[in-house]
Amino acid sequence: MDPSEYDLAFFHREGFHRRDCAGCGRAFWTLGDHDRCQEAPCREYGFIGHPIFGRSYGLREMREAYLRFFETRGHTRLRRYPTVARWRNDVFFTQASIYDFQPWVTSGAIPPPANPLTISQPSLRFIDLEEVGRSGRHFTLFEMMAHHAFNRPDHEVYFKDRCTELCHELLVGELQLDPRAITYKEEEWEGGGNLGPSLSVGASGVELATLVFMEYIRDGDRLKAMPLTVVDTGYGLERFTWASQGTKTAYEAVFGSAYDELRRTFPPREAAILLDHARALNFMLTDGVVPSNSKEGYFARLLVRRALRLLAKAPEAPELVALLDRSARELAHDFPELGMHREDLHRVVVAEIERFGEAVERARQTIHRYDERMRSTGGKVTPDDLLQWYDSLGVPPDLAVEELSDPPAIPDDFYRQVAARHECEAPTSDYVEATEGLPDIPGSVPPTEVLYYLDPYTVAFDAHVVWAGGPFVVLDRTYFYPTGGGQVTDRGHLGDLEVVEVDRRGPWVLHRLERPAPFHVGDRVHGRIDPARRTQLMQHHTATHLLNGALREVLGPHVWQTGAYKGPEAARIDVTHYRPLSKEELHKVERRVNEIVREDRRVKSYFEARGEAERRFGFTLYQGGAVPGRELRIVEIEGFDVEACGGTHCTHTSEVGAIGILEVDRIQDGVVRLTFVSGERALDVREEHEEILREAARRLGVPVPKLPDGIDRLLGEVEETRRVARERRKEDLGAIAARLEATEGAGEKAGDVTLFVGEFELDRNGLMELSRLLTRSANRVAILAGETEGRGTLFIGSTASGVPARSVAEAARPAFDGKGGGNPSAATVVGEPGAPLAAALEAARKAARGLALATG
RNA sequence: GGGCACGUAGAUCAGCGGAAGAUCGCUGCUUUCGCAAAGCAGAGGUCGGGGGUUCAAAUCCCCCCGUGUCCA
Secondary structure (H helix, E strand, C coil): CCHHHHCCHHHHHHCCEEEECCCCCCEEEECCCCCCCCECCCCCCCCCCCCCCCCCCCHHHHHHHHHHHHHCCCCEECCCCCCECCCCCCCCECCCHHHHHCCCCCCCCCCCCCCCEEEEEEEECCCCHHHCCCCCCCCCEEEEEEEEEEEECCECCCCHHHHHHHHHHHHHHHCCCCHHHEEEEEEEEEECCEEEEEEEEEECEEEEEEEEEEEEEEECCEEEEEEEEEEEEEEEHHHHHHHHHCCCCHHHHHHHHHHHHHHCCCCHHHHHHHHHHHHHHHHHHHCCCCCCCCHHHHHHHHHHHHHHHHHHHCCCCCCHHHHHHHHHHHHCCCCHHHHCCHHHHHHHHHHHHHHHHHHHHHHHHHHHHHHHHHHHHCCCCCHHHHHHHHHHHCCCHHHHHHCCCCCCCCCCCHHHHHHHHCCCCCCCCCCCCCCCCCCCCCCCCCCCEECCCCCCCCCEEEEEEEEEECCEEEECEECCCCCECCECCCCEEECCEEEEEEEEECCEEEEEECCCCCCCCCCEEEEEECHHHHHHHHHHHHHHHHHHHHHHHHHCCCCCEEEEEECCCCEEEEEECCCCCCHHHHHHHHHHHHHHHHHCCEEEEEEEEHHHHHHHHCHHHCCCCCCCCCEEEEEEECCCEEEECCCCCCCEHHHHCCEEEEEEEEEECCEEEEEEEEHHHHHHHHHHHHHHHHHHHHHHCCCHHHHHHHHHHHHHHHHHHHHHHHHHHHHHHHHHHHHHHHCCCCEEEECCEEEEEEECCCCHHHHHHHHHHHCCCCCEEEEEEEEECCEEEEEEEECCCCCCHHHHHHHHHHHHCCEEEEECCEEEEECCCCCCHHHHHHHHHHHHHHHHHHHC
């Protein structure tokens, strides 16, 4: 990065000078006389015991001081965003404040909710999980305080100079940090294809803040200027609080008395881990993470299990639920939503604790059995076994060792080996731009006025063509709903041409026609939307909201929508839940939604300022994913459910008609999928189902209510028939065996051995069963011929130790070009089609006889 | 989203290329006034589903489905 990027007027105005750090070699700006930048490792921690700010702040005071500082300097204060980044599909969690605005605001697609703005964003990072408690400064959940500005060519808010000035003013003016203690270190920042200069703000050994200026797009080796430049800052709330108190570790400063209390039972590291995990879990669970074995749920499970293992070490330790509760009560002062659904949260956690117990018990049994087997066979349990158990059973090696009578040593690099096992996995991204395959529209084309938001009932309209290319047409206004928000596209006609797909691209709605459009810019066209399809989609969409509301009511507020699809045939909704739905819960949900339908509640759709909507309804608005626009479209089912949603909806619940849930699946640990129908489709499906029932009943010859009995009867009969057939076969074979044994001379004597030789109309299995009957006593050999799928088959069974069946088979094999083998007691040979079976039988007889006489 | 492990009798599991097993539970009989217990006998399996390899597959290979677990 060019040094001139950092040559800020602010630095010169204030008398900063630029130096190269004697430690890391990087350039930095300072008012002091340091020869090194003031960050670890170039500078040791100097603030422990010597707080660097004017006074000591608590977490809350520090947050408030920060936000107010920027508020009084023209920034709008924003409430926190959820810690689960549902609006993105490239990450699970909000890891920094800028995540709140990616990708739509930072790409310029949507205006920022405020500009400039300030926020303290709870963020989750699991990269340094092992460092939590150990380093004295790491957390899985931390608050990133920030001020952001988004600059367009036509609207410059502020950039490097003013940003740095604000930061300096905060540190020196507001917090009374010695201005000479600060260093602004030059660092290049790059991420997501963008880059720009950044300043790392250090003092007394601690990195207090990072000021990032997103300015360029990497285009091969060249840099292109971004149309929208972004001020992205990050100030660690915990770090600021710590530095203001100068305690030994950040945990004392952040957790306060809760830390002191836990320290009576646990060593410092464990106390810090427990409090950190409790805090992170409260945010995660409140924001709708349900512990599970995949995706974001796994991280909740990880924290729960780590905490449980620590708690299990001390008999006088609090219960996990109590620990979480205590943490939630404190957090609720600043984040009221964290205290709101404690009982539901308890149920989620208790269910998770139970599952952990089951997993441990299962693992214990498996390991115990394995240990017994090793003990009896003289085998040894290896370190590889420990690895395997950790990976597949979830037993940490120290726990596994406790179960073993002769445990192996746990390798020092155990977790490295675990990591190595997972090394070859390439991270895959299914991030597909919704605009893929769509044409580029010139920026000069006026945006489409979307009318379906205002009136979902109008299905015929006139509009003007503003752009046309291939089969795509953009109109100045449209009632066609484009695929989005889980609702599939409208269909219909523009003029005489069929509209097969409608998509949204930026500010335009693209109508895709059945063939290249004969339209020209300026043409007036008549649009007609397929009304039946639209109605059905509206019914399914409103029904989805109704179900979501009912699920939250019946199962609890931990239920969040994780996905949805509304098609013309059926719709489905995926929600988080920690166990399969019971039949009763399902019935309750179905009854409840149909009740709301009958009550004919109003469904209001309107736009509202984001902050106002959040204040009124909370984050549960973002069921379909949070869109960080300035204005939200709110769909409110009066007194029942409120969501931010861009879909077309009925205006009264009665229009939805009946709702029928067709299927319930657990599509993933922690996620339940309901497939359902409403409106006309519900009636159709019900008719179909009734017809199926009637037909099934007719075929069984029972009335519909007796169907289950009828099926039981039928199954009983099938089983009986099978039993009888099996019995019959057994009898038949028994009769053959008995006849052979009784017939004089049928059993050929060879020394002590009795040989039974014969050809039967039996296949391999039949021969095998017959052989079994003939060789129930010792010193018998059965050499039986039959046919399997057109091939001559020989089966040899033996209870004579001197006459191994396998040897007999081998002797017979060449006689009819056969293949086969077996063991001493049983063997099979199958010949080529048409090969002389009789010769093979004779060869086998001779061989068996020879062997018998040789030993006799 | 990926890796690994697992899916066999009502339950818990063994078997891991050659003729489906153990323990508990169940049924009957013996014993007992009865119960428990013991002894004896018996019933109960498309070895998750579908393909393939093989003379032969619960067992090996592939694809699904389900469960668990680790990791992102």
